[in-house]
Each structure stands twice: as structure tokens, then as C-alpha cells.
Amino acid sequence: MNQLDSRLRLCASFVRQGARVADIGTDHAYLPVWLCANGICPSAIAADINPEPLQSGKRTVEAAHLEDKITLRLSDGLKEIAADEVDDIVIAGMGGELIARIIGACDYARDPEKRFILQPMTRSEELLRRLCAGGFQILRQDCCVAANKCYTVLLVQYSGENRSYDALYPYLGELRPKENPTHLRFVEGHISRLLKQAKGDACFAALAKDLQAACGKEPT
Numbered sequence: 259m260n261q262l263d264s265r266l267r268l269c270a271s272f273v274r275q276g277a278r279v280a281d282i283g284t285d286h287a288y289l290p291v292w293l294c295a296n297g298i299c300p301s302a303i304a305a306d307i308n309p310e311p312l313q314s315g316k317r318t319v320e321a322a323h324l325e326d327k328i329t330l331r332l333s334d335g336l337k338e339i340a341a342d343e344v345d346d347i348v349i350a351g352m353g354g355e356l357i358a359r360i361i362g363a364c365d366y367a368r369d370p371e372k373r374f375i376l377q378p379m380t381r382s383e384e385l386l387r388r389l390c391a392g393g394f395q396i397l398r399q400d401c402c403v404a405a406n407k408c409y410t411v412l413l414v415q416y417s418g419e420n421r422s423y424d425a426l427y428p429y430l431g432e433l434r435p436k437e438n439p440t441h442l443r444f445v446e447g448h449i450s451r452l453l454k455q456a457k458g459d460a461c462f463a464a465l466a467k468d469l470q471a472a473c474g475k476e477p478t
């Protein structure tokens with residue numbers, strides 16, 4: 259059976275026991291195979307917009323003899339996946355803006371029974387902004403390091419609340435950088451990008467300074 263790296267392992271840890279899962283942008287299908295092989299999910303849909311990754315996913319599913327549990331499906335986001343087929347939806351390894359677009363295009367995303375496990379490779383702050391503006395709540399957030407890169411994973415559900423949030427929330431989310439060194443490393447990534455942007459815009463400098471304070475660090 260395939261072993262997951264710590265990034266996909268963290269995504270897997272957010273999936274509910276017994277959930278029917280859809281993995282959007284599955285590529286190699288490692289995640290749905292691991293979830294079904296380990297008895298977390300009774301069934302899974304491994305979906306991708308491109309046929310080539312689905313072929314690679316098919317090989318993984320066949321090698322694990324999970325053809326009866328995992329359906330491979332060509333789909334742009336969730337367009338070809340019906341609401342009554344899934345409980346938990348994983349979207350990992352894509353940019354934050356693309357993840358936000360996929361959720362925005364799905365009418366049943368606003369069903370509070372559904373949960374999203376999201377792992378943005380870039381622009382996580384933009385994803386958080388759009389989720390909060392759209393009435394989604396971040397139930398959990400954690401970080402991990404894989405191949406010396408730091409990643410964040412979000413567990414998200416629609417609540418319909420238009421909660422107000424401050425300017426730091428898209429960068430901090432539910433992370434605790436003062437208490438958790440991996441969270442700190444992730445937020446430090448935001449700080450260094452903001453400091454680069456600050457050369458052209460003073461408001462980024464102020465944000466970077468406030469984030470440093472939230473991390474318990476002296477401003478640089």
C-alpha cells in the first residue's frame with residue numbers, strides 16, 4: 259500500500275471516519291487509495307480535469323485492488339460530482355485562488371453537512387479572505403513540513419455567518435504561531451512575502467509588523 263507524505267497525511271487526518279470522499283485534482287490518487295485502504299472511507303471519487311493524471315490514478319487504484327470502492331472521474335472541479343455522492347471534499351495541491359473558484363462554482367458547497375479539506379500551494383490568504391466573505395468557517399487549521407517546504411491544511415464548512423475578521427486573519431487563520439513552531443514557520447513565509455511587497459506599498463509593511471508581533475517577534 260502506498261504511504262502518504264506528511265502533506266497528504268495531514269489532509270487525510272481531517273477526513274471524517276466513514277465519510278464518502280471526493281479528491282478533486284487527484285492526479286496519482288494516492289489520497290483516496292490510502293483513505294479506502296485504511297478503512298477511513300467506504301468509497302471515494304478520484305477526480306481530475308485532465309485525462310493523463312486520471313490514467314496514473316487508475317494504475318494506483320488497480321495496484322491496490324480498490325476498483326470496487328474508488329471511481330475515477332473526469333471533472334472540472336466539482337461539476338461532475340453530485341451532492342448526494344460525497345460528504346468530505348479534498349482539494350489539495352492547487353493555488354488558493356483556483357481552490358476558491360472551484361468552491362464558488364459548486365452550488366452544494368453551501369450545505370453545512372459538507373466539509374472541505376483544503377491545501378493551497380499559494381495565496382492561502384486570498385483563499386481565507388474569499389472563504390470568510392462567502393460565509394465559510396475555518397473549523398481547524400494545521401501545518402506540516404514535507405521535503406523541507408511548509409504547507410497549511412484547512413478544514414472548512416459553510417456556516418452562513420458573515421463574521422467580521424481583522425486584517426491579520428487571512429494570514430493567521432486558526433494557526434498559533436507563538437505556541438507551534440511549524441505554524442510559526444508558515445506565518446514567517448507570509449511575513450517575508452509581505453516584506454518584499456512592502457518595498458512598493460507601506461500598508462504591507464504595517465501588516466508584516468503586526469504579523470511579527472502576533473508571532474511574538476520583534477519587527478525587522
Ligand SMILES: C[S@@+](CC[C@H](N)C(=O)[O-])C[C@H]1O[C@@H](n2cnc3c(N)ncnc32)[C@H](O)[C@@H]1O
Pocket residue numbers: 266282283284285286305306307308311333334335336349350351352360
Ligand atoms: C499538483 S497536482 C496535485 C495532486 C494531489 N491533489 C496532491 O495534492 O498531491 C494538481 C492536479 O489538479 C488537477 N487540476 C487542476 N485544475 C483542476 C480543476 N479545475 N478540476 C480538477 N482538477 C484540476 C491537475 O490536472 C493536477 O492533476
